Amino acid sequence: MPLNQPIQKRYHSISEVAKMLDVNPSLLRFWEKQFKQIQPKTNARGKRAYRQEDIDVIRRIYDLVKVQGLTLEGARKAMSARKGEAKERGAQAASAARAASAVATPAVDPAEVAKREEAVSRLKKVRQRLLEARAVVQS
Template identity: 55%
Template sequence: MKIELPEKLYYSIGEVAKAFDVNASLIRFWEKEFPQIQPKKNKKGNRFFTPQDIQNFKLIYHLVKERGYTLEGARTALDENKNLENEVQLVFRLEKIKEELLLLKSTLNDFESE
């Protein structure tokens, strides 16, 4: 999974949904299900997510969508495992390295075929 978000203080629900390739309704649902996600709300009720919320979304997404945890299992894992964030960060870094290597391989293949 590739998360592309610029570095900002706050992200709209639309930006978060697009970055994770999910519906905004799933973002709102996870917000209710996981106390780790605490978006700020303006007077209109619009949600604004912090970089820490994005980190928590990454953890939840990894557990639920990639590892197949139930919501209850993901909540338990987040509560009990302090090293989980490091593990997920490593997975994301390795995925980024893999993308870069595949791009390099494609570029080399194009170069060889000329």
Template identity: 45%
Template sequence: MDNEADLIEVPDDEVLQQKLYYSISEVAGWFKVNTSLLRYWENEFDVLQPRKTRKGDRLFRVEDIKNLQLIYFLLRQRKFSIDGAKNYLKNNKQEADTQIRLVESLTRFRSFLLEMKANLQA
């Protein structure tokens, strides 16, 4: 993660499991992207399959959010092209899952250390 702008604010698994579905606007807010980008990624990546209401509103499951984290990681942090990310997910999904979990753990640890540093300085 090169800078603070790359930090997404997706709740951890325990919090995510509290609801079955999340709205597209809620999910877009966590990733700091437009809802139109999520709709575009949905068209590009077969692993994204949010449910749609009769009205056409998208509802994202925890599984979709996890897949979005992978896609975001590959496109925004690893700088893959769309085609490169598709191929990587097709051939290395398990490795990508492991990498994203590692990044999440390190991000939480970094936040903990920054909080601890702030408390020591207070």
């Protein structure tokens, strides 16, 4: 089953989606009843038109049920947990952005920067002398 197959069309019929996943159209209709995340558009005659988002959800359900072997209830819980995680990640990102914008940038004193650079330079020289002394002792 090609789960990563690129999709070119905007809408797909139920038979096209079933063929992509190598399942019966009746299984897709059943999953529509079992998973509220699958909501294909329907035309006036009631024919289903699946968007890319619908197909992605169906592929995720296929993976959970057919590949990983979860029950429908387990797959429902996994799908709702994934939705909750996405909401939580979005809330955390928004909170972090607010916090970052609220933090003021401290003023940098050029004299202090020069002192620190000089100290780093001295420490590097001391480290080099210690490495040389260790090499003499070990030989």
